Structures are given as C-alpha cells and as structure tokens.
Amino acid sequence: MRLYGNRLRLRVCGLCLIDEKLLMVRHRGIGPTDTFWCPPGGGPQYGETAYEALVREFHEETGLSIEVGELQFVNEFMQTPLHAMELFFDVQIVGGQLRQGFDPEMSADRQIITEVRLMTFDEIKSFPENEVHQLFRKCRSMDDVFHLKGYLKQ
Template identity: 50%
Template structure:
C-alpha cells in the first residue's frame, strides 16, 4: 500500500520543482496551511503555495494555488525572497510573494494532483506569531525560524537555503 509520503515522492521527487508561496497577513495574523506532507498526524505549517505549471506565470500559479488550498482570491504583490528546499526526495525552489489583498471565505481546500485518499491539507488558519512560535521548528516552514517577528518575514530578502529535512 502506497503511503502519502510515497505518493508525494512519486509526484514531485527526483527533480527540481519551482513553487510559489504567498505571505498573507490579516489583523497581525499570517495565513498558514497544515500539510501532512511528512505523514499523517505529522504537522507541517507553511504559507499557502504550490507548483508552477508549464506555461503558467508565477503570479497566476499563486492565485490558483491560493484558491485551491484556501478558497481565497488574492491580489499578488511584490517578490519577497527565494527559498531553496532540498530534503529527499524533494528539491524545490520557492518564490515567496507578498499578498496585497484577498476576498472570499477561508476554507480547507485540496490538492488536485493528489488522490482523494492521499490529500495532505489538514487545516488552514490565520495564526498570530505567538501561536506559530509554540510549534517545534520541524513542524514549521523554515522561514519561521529565520525571523523573530511577523514583520521580520517581510525583511528576509534575497536567497535562503534549507537542506536539513529528510
């Protein structure tokens, strides 16, 4: 029987994937998605985002991913930073953008590339910095360990590498 990790590895492993992610803040709370990327019952909170499809611009991909994962329609702002994740079997270049505005009702979405049994989105939520800091570092996207505040995320800038996850 194929596990969620096996399905993710088969879909996205063994090649470099270009992803887009959005930093969306409302009332000093950042929008995050809990993925069971590393197995069911294993938390991994990160900003919404996903892969760019062939022929799709980064901005269009981010708009699509936000709608798929959260139900929100977003206006994408400026590029904030680039993050590179290398952790077997995944290798991703992530382009992080500011989300200038959004509309709609927040809902837990799905990933259309993954089978219904293998869905990895567990929850979507706006969280305060204090709430985020209660999680272990391994349960959060690396960007949260690189800043000491929500505002600091907007000032990370440039290129960030992460080759620590297995």
C-alpha cells in the same frame, strides 16, 4: 513523496497577513511527525506565470482570491526527498471565503492539506522547528518575516 520527491520543483508561495496573523496551511506526509505548516502555494504549470500560479494555488488551498504583490525573497527548500526553489510574494485578499482547500493532483482520499488557519507569530514558533517552514528559523517576529530579502541561505 512519489509525486513531488526526488526532483527539483519550482514553487510560488504567498505571505498573507490579516490582523497580525499569517495565513498558514498544514500538510500531512512531510517530515518525521507527518505535520508541516507553511504559507499557501504550489507549483506553476507549464505556460503559467508565477503570478497566475500563485493566484490558482492560493484559491485551491484556501478558497481565497488574491492580488499578488512584490517578490520578497527566494528560499531553497531541501528536506530529502523534497527539493524546491520557492518564490515568496506579498499577497492581498480580494475575495472568496476562507476554507480548507485541496490538492487537485491528489485523490479525495489522499489529500495532504489537513488545515488552513491564521496564526500569530508566537503560535507558529510554538511548533517544533521541523513542523514549520524553515523561513521562520530566520525570524524573531512577524515583522522579520516581511523583511526577508534576496536568497535565503540554509
């Protein structure tokens, strides 16, 4: 929270579907239950394009190399003290090996990524709403996720 909280951040996120399962990353330190699942992504660095940032963040968090596709939607994430404008893109895997990644801004003993895995829509929806990204509240199926467009209102 000290590193990312109490300021507006830009985030880029990748929607990666493999065999009807969405690639998800579990973070600790977010929310009341210390568990938060969301698609891979993170913040661009100064001078880095959104596409470049997503390729880097995806590799850091999952070990996978991707090709970035179309911008699907924009989400404004607000869960005090976090506030982020999130750009969600379709992505396709072009290489690498799936693994639990890391956050280079954190020391080895303070990593916040605790798991990376493919999940069905039913698995995602089986978690309490506060443990998964709010975008899933707007969806009744995996197909709905890939039909979200524009700016998602809270």
